[in-house]
Amino acid sequence: MDNNRKPFDLTEPSDAREQQMAVALEAYIADLRAGRRPSIPDGITPEDIGAFQMAAQMHARATPKDAVPDAGFVANLGARLAAQLEGNATIPRAIMNGRLAAVPAASDEPNESAVQPKPERRSPPQKAAKPSRRAILTGGLAAAAGIAAGVTGGVLIDREMRPEGDWTTALVTKNVGDWLLIAHVGDLAPGTVKRFVTPSLTLNLIHRSDGSFKALSAACTHMGCLVSWNATQQTFDCPCHNGRFDVQGNALPNQPINYRRLPEIGVKVEGDEIYVWAPTAAASASNATPATGASPTSGTYRGDGGES
């Protein structure tokens, strides 16, 4: 035994390759700790990979909270799988090309409101939470299920009502959320409806003739396509299977598909500001950051063309 050894030397010297691997392994562990998707270096061999596997296992055991799956992920995946199981649809070209946001009748309505809602004119938002592209196209988490699975345009399907507590309803009521400022009272006249997009869901805001406001999810409860307001008929119409709902969100009777009612979104009016209760979007489903603090988030959300 060499008595002149420093407090701790390596019992065996290291070589360049091992040092490289040690640095790569530490980078991998740093990724895990930061919650990033980890990367593994090129040129790794089956002999090397054991250390990375063990690092992953040891980190996992030190982070038991992350061993519970995210609720949004679970709901989204379940809805997608169920839709796949139930249909063998092909996705219409319009949706594949990302034009769904424009597909609803809004652009064809002669009485469409040409005025975009004014941008937020009070204090600037704490965080500029932009709706993710996916949220805009698909109406939020619930709608993503339908889009991913495709829609069977024009085919009448005879099926019984979905069992209690299907995922579209659960997503709107059970998630943690916050009040989001979406519009001002002057933005839509009494007796009109406007559709708004937030990072976690798309909703139709209804300004009733008595001056009160009501908000309904704009994701059809069948497969999540966006419903559009039909002013002449005073209904919300779904382009995918011709589903129709009244202004309360109840499905019209005598339809080939039994739809659950459109979930209601909480609305509150403070002064001339209109807030809706929006779920905090799961990190994997959108780019939004959750609101913090007790005061309502002053985010800006654009109406996407509006209907009256």
Add this chain to the structure above:
Amino acid sequence: MVADRFQECWVENGQGAQPATEIEIAQAFRVAYEANVGTIYRYIYLRVGNREEAEDLTAQVFTKSLQGTDWARDAATIRRWLLQVARTTVADHWRSFYRLRTTSLDGLLDDGWEGPTDVENTLDDLVQTQDEVSDILAQLPARYREVLQYRFLHNYSIRETAQQLGMTEANVKIVQLRALKRAEELSNRSDERGRAHRRG
């Protein structure tokens, strides 16, 4: 047509076999999914250590097994089946980092073939326990164990660990690598012993 395919599936409901309708299969899947998604996700997370990969692989497990599984079977059978799918999915995931382009037996093994097995895996095989990690740590040389405990149990940084142990940061990283390698070897050896024991 989808409906025709489902006509071939039969569901036992106590009154003799009847053809399963699309609705019954969808409902059976939903029940099985909600009963197992948490377990499968957790099984995978404990082996990849991060949410993104755990979510991807969980989705893969259910997507892969969606059409080929009899979702109406009993709960224990479904769980065992899904855990097996999860096990191969995780193995494929790790293998993808060093996939060799050969047509030899090695290539086959790398592509996911697990070789001939004569042992039916029990749930015990598939679900590791906290005790195993403690056992493995106890078998490591002291310095290896200390580094891993500082790093993973106490969440020390490389620098803090180096200070605690009187080492350079570079050496901490080397020892960390060697310790984790040795721990993985011990873990594999104990897996094999366990399987041999059950076989014998």
